[in-house]
Amino acid sequence: MFPRWHIFLGAIFTALIWIFIPTMPVLYLSLIFLSSFLIDFDHYANAVMKNKSPSLKKAFTYHRKLRQQEKIDLAEGIKKKSDFHLFHTVEFHAVVGLLGLLWSGFFFIFIGMIFHSLLDLSSLLFTGVFHRREYFFFNWARKGFKQN
Template sequence: MLPRWHILFGFIFTLVIWYFAPNISLFYLLLVFLSSFLIDFDHYICAVKKNGNFNIFHAFKYHEEQRNLEEKEKRRGTRKKGDFHLFHTVEFHVMIGILGIFISPFFYIFIGMVFHSLLDLIWLLKEDRFYRREYFLINWVKRLK
């Protein structure tokens, strides 16, 4: 899902939390909002690694090209996994979730991340792109060998 949609849905989600729990501090609400789209920073890291360029617009272009390539492959019947995105793995979510038990800001980051990932999953299923992602860090590490 494109960052702009994550920002929009993340903002609405944060407002909904605020409505139902008006006593939550603005700092925690901000954490939920920011983590609902900044988790996509791993996509940017990938693009920088591949292009050797820090320009964010190059990163967007890179992902657009990847998308076109994927569409071509799909038409030929090839379904390959895309880049590996660390922040989107189950293990990373679990780690932040555990930190959130002990350190409250991480709890709110965890909420934003889970919301983000649920949106991603729905979108990947809807677009028939569910196969693209590696959901487990352990599988990625195994493939490195």
């Protein structure tokens, strides 16, 4: 799902929480909103590493080319995994959720991340590319170690 959609839907989600819980501190609302799209920073980090450039424009171009290649692959029946996205793994969500026991702010970051990931999952399912993502850090790590 494109970042602009995450920002838009994250704003609506945060506004709904604010309407239903008007006493919620602005800090917590801000954490929910920001985490609902900043979790995609791992996509940008991947592009920076592949492009060897911090350019946001090049990062968008990089991902556009990946999408185009994926369409070609799918048409030929090839189902490839995408780059690994650390912030989108189940384990990373669990760590942030557990950190919420230490500081409640992490709990609200966790809420924003869960909202983001549910949108991602429904988008991946709906567009027929659910296979693309590695959902578990330990799966990725184990495969990485096998290759070495």
